Amino acid sequence: MRERLSILASWPPLAWGSSYTRATLSSDLTAALIVTIMLIPQSLAYAMLAGLPPQAGLYASILPLVTYALFGSSRVLAVGPVAVVSLMTAAAIGKIAPAGSSEAIAAALALALISGLMLLALGILRLGFLANFLSHPVISGFITASGILIAAGQLKHVFGVSASGHTVQEIAISLWENASAANLATVVIGLGSAAFLFWSRRKLKPLLVSSGIGARWADVLAKASPVAAVAVTTIAAWTLDLGSAGVRLVGAVPQGLPPLTVPPIDTEMWLSLAGSATLITIVGFVESVSVAQTLAAKRRQRIVPDQELIGLGSANVAAAFSGGYPVTGGFARSVVNFDAGAETPAAGIFTAVGIAIATLTLTPLLAYLPQATLGATIIVAVLSLVDFGIFKRSWRYAKADFAAVLATMSVTLFVSVELGILAGVLLSLLIHLYRTSRPHVAVVGQVAGTEHFRNVLRHEVITNPAILSVRVDESLYFANARFLEDFLFSAVAQKPDVKHVILVCPAVNAIDLSALESLENINRSLAESGVTLNLSEVKGPVMDRLKRSDFLEHLTGRVFLSQHLAVQELAAGINKAGASEKA
């Protein structure tokens, strides 16, 4: 009973619902209206990108928004179909069935269900940390490459030709071979829409502001320009009967609320989708949680990553049962939602109502919408994802990160979307392990007149020939345990006068069993050549752990609280021994 209450007590709507006021309602309604206007053309376009009928995009923007509002922890995240996940969906279901077929629609439902269950499982098991393994360079490289791939793939709609391919080179060759079949009316609509959208993205807002419209409404109007493009080209196609002139139109879209759909439960299909679903789960979660966290921090709110997993998981399960496909939190629309003043997840519920009304009323008009307009909408939207600056930034900052960007981007573009992200993750891990396997290790000496110890190679310091002090700037674990042995044995081999080795440990945050066994080996081997091993400045938690082994009992030297004390006492011991030898 108590447990149930505590689950209820942490249910997100209780927190924001209890303080819901009329002012909040007004803010949420305004934001919902703006996001709805933005989401209608996007939903249709991204469904086309995913290789699904347009209504799948609308359906994915209804129930999933409601369930996210009930279970997610972000107050302003706007959930729905997004470009990158739509591209990944196309790649995943394309392996099973041709785009637009009923098998493809069924596979998309299954994909949403698997991904939703994975997100829920990660949330319940509190495994959200797994998403951390997607480093920023990998995400940047992947999103930029996805943007290029998506834009390239939409060119066929803009030119009204048939083309196919899953890599940029395949798409380019296919476009080249079919270029002669381009349809003039389609090109006019496609390029015209693209030009208008590019222009309005850059110039419309300043123009409206200079003509006396308030900055906020100017922004809203500029954001609504895809709707204008859709409306104008739909009317043109209808009045001029462009369909007969060879312009491909969206065609009949069923009118009405989302149907109840049951995703196919087919072991073979699920197994073949499992890998793709894992990647969609991780990429979707990372994209969503990054946006949610950034926006929450701006208002000193916080999100709970494990609760986000539950929210996104339930949204995907809802998509699977209501004719949708995988969804996640979108960057652009969440920023619009935030800027438009959304204060609670109720804005998401109002957006869902808006899309539902559009599905009930506007769908007959969409039959005349040219596919070229949607293609242009996608191209303009995704090109804002493309960020070549990451090459320069990573090159300047760290070559290892540059390598991860380059690998992710080129494999995504030239080989496959899914292998691209895998290559990036594996390379990041290898690079991290390589870096920590050769930690910065310095022989240190005392700065005259102080208690400070510094690298002998960089500073003028005093050293005692019988004492070798080595500072390791990394936690000691299996990947660098042998490196430490190499370093110490070779340093001692080069200095025959050394009687004491001191390992200076202020930067050692952990010592695992491999490193402990290396230290035991170092201790034993140094003892056989007449050298003691000492430690200084060992951190509390590291010391606690060392006490659980018998290492400290076998240690030939001592553990000193400070390096200064260590050198002082060991030097005193040497002088004493020297004096008694002479005596």
Added chain:
Amino acid sequence: MRERLSILASWPPLAWGSSYTRATLSSDLTAALIVTIMLIPQSLAYAMLAGLPPQAGLYASILPLVTYALFGSSRVLAVGPVAVVSLMTAAAIGKIAPAGSSEAIAAALALALISGLMLLALGILRLGFLANFLSHPVISGFITASGILIAAGQLKHVFGVSASGHTVQEIAISLWENASAANLATVVIGLGSAAFLFWSRRKLKPLLVSSGIGARWADVLAKASPVAAVAVTTIAAWTLDLGSAGVRLVGAVPQGLPPLTVPPIDTEMWLSLAGSATLITIVGFVESVSVAQTLAAKRRQRIVPDQELIGLGSANVAAAFSGGYPVTGGFARSVVNFDAGAETPAAGIFTAVGIAIATLTLTPLLAYLPQATLGATIIVAVLSLVDFGIFKRSWRYAKADFAAVLATMSVTLFVSVELGILAGVLLSLLIHLYRTSRPHVAVVGQVAGTEHFRNVLRHEVITNPAILSVRVDESLYFANARFLEDFLFSAVAQKPDVKHVILVCPAVNAIDLSALESLENINRSLAESGVTLNLSEVKGPVMDRLKRSDFLEHLTGRVFLSQHLAVQELAAGINKAGASEKA
């Protein structure tokens, strides 16, 4: 020309050859004699374990020893067939051809060649660090499990029955089903040899010492007991015609020096052996380099890991072209070589000569050697590899290391040798990433009357409500970048009075691009809620790298040399602002 000279100058034999004296020769010859006596029965037994004819073991103990002596960097490492690598060879070639067949022999040559080329490539590319990813718990778990598997697999020879299987449960079931076919004479020889060898391993040396023989010679005689077992049982089998009584004998072994063999160059075979060869390469290298390093340190010598790769690589290539199979440095025989006084790799060359003489002269006698004796030799040898103490040590020291031992050991025993080591490596990596993804992070305050700052949860400290000081005890990289954002945003969200955040960085050894972007995000988001971000005690190399980005230009706060200074100056700023607000 100069380059050639410098390569020549670092050629290991030049270092030890130039100071070779008559005394060194005498030490090396003595050690070689002892190792030869130990190596003859081992070579035959390990070849049987690998599923190869006995002469393969002898051949693997001739040329490879010579090439290692010419190219390796250890002065005392004794190379040849070893138990664990023999088991791995059996697993690898067993997938291609039945044990003892000519295809199996050819596959073993190919395996040695691939592994040799891999070792050479790793050495030339200086990639020896890759071996570090085999953590000590994984190695311990793997070697213990291998010991048990090998011993279980040899029981069939001791009982004279047929049995097969690659996992302990398969071997156990197979032995049980065939137990009724046990041959009495074989059991007497097998159990008798095993009992004698166990006894002599524990009791013979003290007995010899107490009967007046010097400790060193007592040790040598005790080490030679497998030779005694081989001699006695061979003579028994010959004189009593035990072959007709159903005792399986080794049979005809060709007399003469190793033949020149050409490993099959067959793409399909190479591809199917590549995975196994990779594991053999890594396990062989790790085992060898650990022994070499430990022994070198005892005499203040050093080994060069990349040179070791060249030495072992050339030894394996030599094995491939002279009828052998994969070899590496053995633990027991290297210790014997060291204890027997070997001073230079010339001892290895003399051992090779010893084995060659044995191959020329003793092989006719080996025809009557019972396989049960070899089985007993192997069982007694490998049971010394079994170390269950690792369970207790790792459990006490760190549960994560315990999990790695348990996973490696159980997968090796119950699933497969190769998957066992892979499971261990993957689990170690995941555990390491998990640990560093949730670093120790402490909110710190000032210890009254000092310049020291300590964890507010553990110590009585002074904090300023407008300043939040957070110390991170780990390098910042992609796996923990989001954790830091979570921690800071939630800490600031809980403390509405905070105006300044200080990140205390003495334990931050690196900041990768992901973490840099997280810091930029933290800086930006905190700024929007009116909080500055400051850093203190940033290490030199980390600061150098930060200067390569524009992070420091955008930083809303400052970088302070010490945490004490940071709190002092920020608090002064707050008081000033407070005073002017009041005024």
